[in-house]
Amino acid sequence: MAAMTQQVAFASWVDHFRKNEQVHAETDAAIPFDKPCEIGEALRRPLIDSIRRFQLGESGDGEQLLRKAARAGDTEYWQAAELFVAEEQQHAALLLRLLGYLGGQPMRKHWSDAVFVRLRRLMGLRTELMVLAVAEVVALSYYGGLAGAGPDPVVRAVAARIVADEHPHVRFQRDRLRAGFADARPPTRAVALAFWWLTAIGATTVVAVDHGRLLDAIGYRRTRFIRDVLADFATLAAAVLRR
Template sequence: MTTEQTHWKTWATFFLKRSTRALPALEQDRDYSELPESLARSLAIFQLGESGGGTIIKQALHNRLPGTNEYYAAAMALFVEEEHRHANILAMCVRLLGGTLIRSNWTAKLFVFARRLIGLRLKVVVLLAAEVVGLCYYHLLAVHLPSSRLRDQLLEIVEDERSHLYFHCDFLRSQTPSRWRKRVFVLTWRVVMFSAAIVVAVDHRRAIRDLNIGIRPVLARWKSYSDLAELLVVRDNAEQRPWKREFSNRPSLS
């Protein structure tokens, strides 16, 4: 087995181990009425975004890109399953907050549109932007909520999203071996990430305001994770650098 095959097998095993987690029991009798309505709406939008992903499994299975194999496809299927688990948890949170689930939203449509336009590599760039946006936003929401299981669940989702970030960065790194490919990635990544940040900031502005999060901390966190993702893809030996502490939530890859 080549190093690459071992690599994707390790990721598939990593996701497989987590796939047995049961859905959490949230505090059904807890009163969340002091929390703003905009929080439920915001989580409902993310719930919709976490629900898709069928086509990327097929694409990961049938693609002929160098550096991928059946284990990458298996890891991708388990990753999508984990996102669906997030969708189920967020659906519980939305109901607990007295909100309603939605079937359509303009930012979710934009992300789906961008993912459908293009091949696997660009799809993963869009997915990576969604991971950065989601993990930073869930974290900021959680730290502005009172202590509760709902808050704990959001923080658990943040940890999952961190490993998704590493998973997609590993794939993109395998697809950008040359200097010009790295340059194309950086350009594409910055445009996609900037666009994602703007549309999400606009769509979630009420929750950001109502929870007193402030737009600056949101943008600053997106920027730092966006930079981290970029470095993980393009820099040699990124894991040995000062941001090494960010690597706690990934499998140890041989």
């Protein structure tokens, strides 16, 4: 019965991601990338520097994740994961277009992305999804801040488009992680929770410092950003690991 419940849940995620395809096509076509960018240099530079790093983080091919998802043995989850990766790649493409609009160039590598990828690949599917879920929660506040206080309609539209995806992405990771920890004993849950909180605090602090110039420029105080991210993370962690 439990396995059937999980399969039905992931079948609904396959439907969700497939229905998004037409919505995304229409939304993306409406973003006016062809208009001239009139953002002043004082804000444009920190915006470019910040977007470049997020674009790099979104640009992975998801090969490791999909390989681990396939080994999990749930075909519907694997299909949903494949569609999830495709949405993340759409985000990378949108951010690349946004960089072109801003007059910036993509980044080839950054130390924080290298650390994040290495940490994700450290162990199995569960660990990778825990680290990935932290990135999704960070993205909720980052893109939410840009959607509400970005310097022009194009920036706000791209951010709003991405943050609309990140809310269900967090729920998608929650559902799989909840299934993954369903039979875990209390000591395992305690160790996982400690690792997860350390990862969340570390990642959030790095983003607050590394992207601080942009956060300051849009009036999003770094301390508030950290509080917002960790509040969302606490809700996610409780939903996954609390019996």
